[in-house]
Amino acid sequence: EAQVTQNPRYLITVTGKKLTVTCSQNMNHEYMSWYRQDPGLGLRQIYYSMNVEVTDKGDVPEGYKVSRKEKRNFPLILESPSPNQTSLYFCASTQTGDPHQPQHFGDGTRLSIL
Amino acid sequence: AQKITQTQPGMFVQEKEAVTLDCTYDTSDQSYGLFWYKQPSSGEMIFLIYQGSYDEQNATEGRYSLNFQKARKSANLVISASQLGDSAMYFCAMREGLTGRRALTFGSGTRLQVQP
Numbered sequence: 001e002a003q004v005t006q007n008p009r010y011l012i013t014v015t016g017k018k019l020t021v022t023c024s025q026n027m028n029h030e031y032m033s034w035y036r037q038d039p040g041l042g043l044r045q046i047y048y049s050m051n052v053e054v055t056d057k058g059d060v061p062e063g064y065k066v067s068r069k070e071k072r073n074f075p076l077i078l079e080s081p082s083p084n085q086t087s088l089y090f091c092a093s094t095q096t097g098d099p100h101q102p103q104h105f106g107d108g109t110r111l112s113i114l
Numbered sequence: 115a116q117k118i119t120q121t122q123p124g125m126f127v128q129e130k131e132a133v134t135l136d137c138t139y140d141t142s143d144q145s146y147g148l149f150w151y152k153q154p155s156s157g158e159m160i161f162l163i164y165q166g167s168y169d170e171q172n173a174t175e176g177r178y179s180l181n182f183q184k185a186r187k188s189a190n191l192v193i194s195a196s197q198l199g200d201s202a203m204y205f206c207a208m209r210e211g212l213t214g215r216r217a218l219t220f221g222s223g224t225r226l227q228v229q230p
Contacts (some may be wrong), residue, residue: 019141031216043205047218058217088207090159097216099209100147 004052006091006106013081014114021076021109023091031094032074033058034102035102036068036087049074050097081113117141118206118221125226127196134181135191135224143167144212147191149218150180152156153203162204165189196228 004025021029025032033048033057043099045058062086067076074093078085088110092103121140129132139148150162165173165180173180183188193200206221 002136007174033217035218042222043218043220045215048215050216056215058215088157092218094216099143099145099211099216100164101145101209102149102161102164103209103218104161105151107158110157 002041002104004091004093004104004106006089006109008109009107010110011111012114015082018079019078019081019111021078021089021091021111023074023076023106024072025074025091025093025104026072027093027095027104028071029095029104030071031092031097031103032068033092034064034074034076035090036093037090037108038059038087046089073104081111083113086111086113116221117219118208120206120221120224122224123222125224127193127226127228129198129228129230130182130195131197132192132194133196133202133226135193135204136207137189137191137221138185138204139189139208140226141187141208141210143211146208148180149207149209150178150189151205151207151220152200153205153223155202159205163191193226198228201226201228 034046035043035045047066049055091106094101146167148165152160162177163178179192203223207218
């Protein structure tokens with residue numbers, strides 16, 4: 001089954017404790033992206049990757065890191081999480097950067113930073 | 115300026131009736147894609163339907179259709195024969211152009227409640 005898999009689905013942690021949210025897709029997609037969803041602010045792009053070893057900032061990259069060492073994986077790293085990073089996070093992927101292709105989303109990760 | 119505008123924060127519809135969710139967009143690109151996503155209370159983001167800027171026909175996917183009026187820059191979602199399981203948040207989104215971040219830009223969403 002074609003899918004984007006995120007882990008964990010839920011995480012409660014404390015300020016400053018490094019964490020990684022994993023994202024994996026099995027569709028051989030080139031383009032991958034991370035979004036965060038916040039009430040009143042909607043979904044905003046954090047980082048994206050056009051292909052392996054090619055990553056770039058989205059709208060709200062501060063406090064996050066990403067890497068794309070393999071085509072299928074695109075982890076999101078919070079090196080020193082803070083409460084303002086409490087949010088619902090989505091990983092998404094598309095075959096390419098073509099605007100006519102829908103992005104397929106993972107099920108989301110609810111992060112709470114205390 | 116807002117790139118995607120959804121003016122209906124909430125909508126009610128009776129089961130088995132049709133409902134239209136409004137979406138207008140703003141772009142200067144010639145090549146763009148318009149998408150609708152459904153987000154149930156469980157939180158996942160489900161792709162429903164796509165309309166391309168060059169498409170002359172309105173898109174349809176089962177009970178979902180997209181009323182695309184390019185000159186008005188509108189891309190309204192029509193759900194026919196509403197079901198209780200259609201109760202969710204619905205987001206209109208756009209992906210623009212052939213360069214840049216290729217991010218999806220989302221509207222603020224419409225919460226649809228289907229009543230029995």
